[in-house]
Amino acid sequence: MTTRWNPASLLRVAVPGYRYIFILVIVFCLSFLFIFVNNSTEILVVDNEIIEEPWETHKYVYEEVENSFTIKTEGCTISKLRPFDDSIKKYVKYPTDMKPCLNSNTSLLESNETHIWVLKDNFYFHNISDDGNFSCCYKSFSRPDSVSNINSKSIDDRVQYDECILFTDIIEVLNEFVRVICVYQDIDVFEQYFVFAPKKEFWSDKNFYESDPTEMPLNNTEYNVLIMGIDAVSRMNFHRTMPKTLAYLNRRNAIELLGYNKVGDNTFPNVIPLLMGIREFDLKKTCLPRSRSTFDNCPFVWDWFKEAGFYTALGEDTARLGTFNYFRLGFSGSPTDYYLYTFMHESEKNVGNNKDFNSYLCMGNKFFYRVLLDYIQSLTATLKNNKLFGFFWEVTMSHDYLNYPMVMDDSYESFFRNLESTGYLDQTVVILLSDHGIRWGDIRSTKQGRLEERLPFVFVLLPPSLRESYETATNNLQSNARRLTTPFDLHATLLDLVNMNALVDENVHARTAKMSGSERGISLFLPVPRNRTCATAGIDEHWCTCHTSRKVPLDSAEATDSAQRLIAHVNTLVRGHKQCAQLTLDAVLDAAEVEAGTAEHGELGWREFVLVVRAKPGGAIFESTLRRESAHWAVSGSVSRLNLYGEQSRCVYDYSLKLYCFCG
Numbered sequence: 001m002t003t004r005w006n007p008a009s010l011l012r013v014a015v016p017g018y019r020y021i022f023i024l025v026i027v028f029c030l031s032f033l034f035i036f037v038n039n040s041t042e043i044l045v046v047d048n049e050i051i052e053e054p055w056e057t058h059k060y061v062y063e064e065v066e067n068s069f070t071i072k073t074e075g076c077t078i079s080k081l082r083p084f085d086d087s088i089k090k091y092v093k094y095p096t097d098m099k100p101c102l103n104s105n106t107s108l109l110e111s112n113e114t115h116i117w118v119l120k121d122n123f124y125f126h127n128i129s130d131d132g133n134f135s136c137c138y139k140s141f142s143r144p145d146s147v148s149n150i151n152s153k154s155i156d157d158r159v160q161y162d163e164c165i166l167f168t169d170i171i172e173v174l175n176e177f178v179r180v181i182c183v184y185q186d187i188d189v190f191e192q193y194f195v196f197a198p199k200k201e202f203w204s205d206k207n208f209y210e211s212d213p214t215e216m217p218l219n220n221t222e223y224n225v226l227i228m229g230i231d232a233v234s235r236m237n238f239h240r241t242m243p244k245t246l247a248y249l250n251r252r253n254a255i256e257l258l259g260y261n262k263v264g265d266n267t268f269p270n271v272i273p274l275l276m277g278i279r280e281f282d283l284k285k286t287c288l289p290r291s292r293s294t295f296d297n298c299p300f301v302w303d304w305f306k307e308a309g310f311y312t313a314l315g316e317d318t319a320r321l322g323t324f325n326y327f328r329l330g331f332s333g334s335p336t337d338y339y340l341y342t343f344m345h346e347s348e349k350n351v352g353n354n355k356d357f358n359s360y361l362c363m364g365n366k367f368f369y370r371v372l373l374d375y376i377q378s379l380t381a382t383l384k385n386n387k388l389f390g391f392f393w394e395v396t397m398s399h400d401y402l403n404y405p406m407v408m409d410d411s412y413e414s415f416f417r418n419l420e421s422t423g424y425l426d427q428t429v430v431i432l433l434s435d436h437g438i439r440w441g442d443i444r445s446t447k448q449g450r451l452e453e454r455l456p457f458v459f460v461l462l463p464p465s466l467r468e469s470y471e472t473a474t475n476n477l478q479s480n481a482r483r484l485t486t487p488f489d490l491h492a493t494l495l496d497l498v499n500m501n502a503l504v505d506e507n508v509h510a511r512t513a514k515m516s517g518s519e520r521g522i523s524l525f526l527p528v529p530r531n532r533t534c535a536t537a538g539i540d541e542h543w544c545t546c547h548t549s550r551k552v553p554l555d556s557a558e559a560t561d562s563a564q565r566l567i568a569h570v571n572t573l574v575r576g577h578k579q580c581a582q583l584t585l586d587a588v589l590d591a592a593e594v595e596a597g598t599a600e601h602g603e604l605g606w607r608e609f610v611l612v613v614r615a616k617p618g619g620a621i622f623e624s625t626l627r628r629e630s631a632h633w634a635v636s637g638s639v640s641r642l643n644l645y646g647e648q649s650r651c652v653y654d655y656s657l658k659l660y661c662f663c664g
């Protein structure tokens with residue numbers, strides 16, 4: 001029999017003869033819960049002071065919470081996962097064999113936010129001996145408004161290049177997208193693409209064809225919103241591969257969603273709920289009547305921000321694998337004020353290099369992920385006096401390999417440090433997240449790998465002023481870190497950021513009172529109910545990581561072996577206190593195997609059991625979770641005592657010892 005894991009019913013089964021103390025037990029459990037909630041804010045702390053290069057020598061300092069679960073609520077319990085679990089460690093390795101970008105040390109061009117110039121020091125590498133026959137051609141390019149004579153398959157790929165402007169030394173940039181080709185003695189010797197973030201006129205209309213030159217003033221009651229995706233990174237893999245960025249986020253008190261469960265297989269079915277609040281399957285009736293339609297009529301969340309006076313931006317670091325372009329048509333109009341696809345498509349096609357599995361890692365001498373980060377940085381500088389909603393997604397580096405995010409850790413950390421130093425983080429909500437964990441490779445044959453695939457990371461970084469002004473909303477978000485959550489919730493959360501009025505304390509209270517608790521998408525600024533299940537949250541059974549439990553016969557070898565292990569563990573807890581009797585197993589009262597989602601055929605890794613046993617002498621009843629890995633049992637987390645110890649433990653004074661000691 002398989003039932004949704006319910007600790008209360010297990011307890012009732014476990015202690016039939018102890019009904020008279022049931023209430024006391026509940027009181028005891030509640031106090032335990034209280035401790036658990038209070039200890040639960042940080043799972044992993046990386047001590048930045050001792051991080052040093054190279055990556056392999058990083059020393060991690062863990063502060064493990066005293067519990068065996070990632071989240072544990074009435075509706076959903078998710079197993080505890082450890083970044084460096086024994087079943088995973090062997091797959092974790094810095095990617096030392098990654099090739100550098102073409103010309104990474106020998107580029108002929110460099111740029112900053114306003115200029116592009118020639119690096120004459122590098123002429124040598126290109127056999128250029130005199131600069132008299134050397135020149136570069138600067139061409140800006142853009143996507144033409146008109147779509148005539150365009151084959152519909154490449155409607156989003158259309159581009160027009162402007163006149164060539166020759167320069168030999170330095171040139172001031174006045175355009176958004178630029179290609180430069182350098183020629184020496186009539187031969188092309190170097191080509192590179194550059195993206196800038198010039199201030200654009202604010203377009204008041206979604207059609208973008210009528211301009212409204214008024215500059216929207218900064219409204220101090222609202223915050224910029226930056227959504228930054230890192231494709232295919234589980235929460236555990238973020239902890240393993242980007243420890244510096246993690247430490248930075250922890251220092252800034254970013255809120256990490258521990259129970260964030262994906263709702264579809266790959267990027268698209270997870271990004272659509274995030275951006276539109278609907279399922280992939282509902283696109284057809286909402287805005288994509290045919291599979292070969294463009295996304296122009298879809299209800300993207302950035303349209304709401306647009307109407308509220310925000311500039312909007314959409315950028316991914318790939319065109320080929322772009323969320324709306326991979327086997328899809330993309331957009332025919334420009335979906336946002338700043339739209340990076342045209343640039344990515346041209347640069348990928350012409351100077352994309354270092355192809356590794358699915359992705360071109362490099363744009364000429366630069367990693368694509370760096371291009372994206374630098375672009376976000378310039379955009380925030382250009383729009384520092386306006387409001388910005390930006391949706392950005394990194395794909396190239398993280399899409400295919402478990403460990404490649406390690407390469408990006410320094411860049412993301414310094415990206416955030418820079419935004420902090422300009423003051424931008426004080427007026428901006430940042431959501432750094434992924435869509436799912438890695439979906440292939442050796443790690444996927446392990447149980448933890450399957451769970452990681454379904455549990456992507458999410459951090460919400462709130463500016464301090466928002467935390468202070470919207471206290472109830474912030475507290476709700478903080479508690480929701482330990483609830484079952486989804487991309488549908490993030491969508492509802494974003495809508496709340498369009499107009500901060502929604503987050504004023506009294507409005508949060510009023511909205512909370514009206515909740516049914518079974519809404520599919522719940523703003524994370526409201527309380528997500530503890531009894532939420534995968535079914536009410538809109539997570540299909542296949543992707544659900546919440547436990548189910550399967551009864552194990554009490555006389556089976558699994559039950560008795562693990563029970564012996566549990567008693568041995570309790571004996572070690574009182575070791576050194578001679579007044580406490582050695583305990584032995586009296587009876588196994590209950591045993592259940594925890595199944596975290598649906599196991600896959602041939603899956604390797606741990607199995608997890610919840611046991612209730614009675615010890616003698618004294619008749620203490622203990623409950624604990626045990627893991628079995630390669631024929632070895634280990635207690636996972638703490639051991640609970642389900643009946644009262646009373647006078648039995650009068651000979652010890654330490655609270656935790658009292659739970660386990662029988663004074664002999």
Ligand SMILES: *[C@@H]1O[C@H](CO)[C@@H](O)[C@H](O)[C@H]1NC(C)=O
Binds near residue numbers: 105
């Ligand atoms: C580029 O320069 C760095 C630092 O000077 C060096 O470590 C690296 O090996 C060089 N890369 C190539 C491809 O030469």
Ligand SMILES: *[C@@H]1O[C@H](CO)[C@@H](O)[C@H](O)[C@H]1NC(C)=O
Binds near residue numbers: 112113114115
């Ligand atoms: C970019 O570099 C040029 C040339 O060195 C310099 O004149 C300009 O001020 C720089 N721009 C910025 C924004 O730093």
Ligand SMILES: *[C@@H]1O[C@H](CO)[C@@H](O)[C@H](O)[C@H]1NC(C)=O
Binds near residue numbers: 126127
């Ligand atoms: C430069 O010249 C050397 C020797 O003729 C040749 O081996 C090399 O490939 C040339 N490099 C480039 C970038 O053309």
Ligand SMILES: *[C@@H]1O[C@H](CO)[C@@H](O)[C@H](O)[C@H]1NC(C)=O
Binds near residue numbers: 130131132133185
């Ligand atoms: C350009 O190259 C040609 C042929 O290689 C050479 O004759 C001429 O002197 C060069 N011009 C300059 C200005 O260096």
Ligand SMILES: *[C@@H]1O[C@H](CO)[C@@H](O)[C@H](O)[C@H]1NC(C)=O
Binds near residue numbers: 217221309
């Ligand atoms: C700024 O916020 C105020 C108060 O909420 C609102 O009335 C006003 O319309 C907002 N201005 C803009 C430009 O959004």
Ligand SMILES: *[C@@H]1O[C@H](CO)[C@@H](O)[C@H](O)[C@H]1NC(C)=O
Binds near residue numbers: 518529531533536
């Ligand atoms: C969750 O609890 C609320 C209030 O206690 C109740 O109304 C609701 O039916 C419960 N939902 C589920 C799915 O059990």
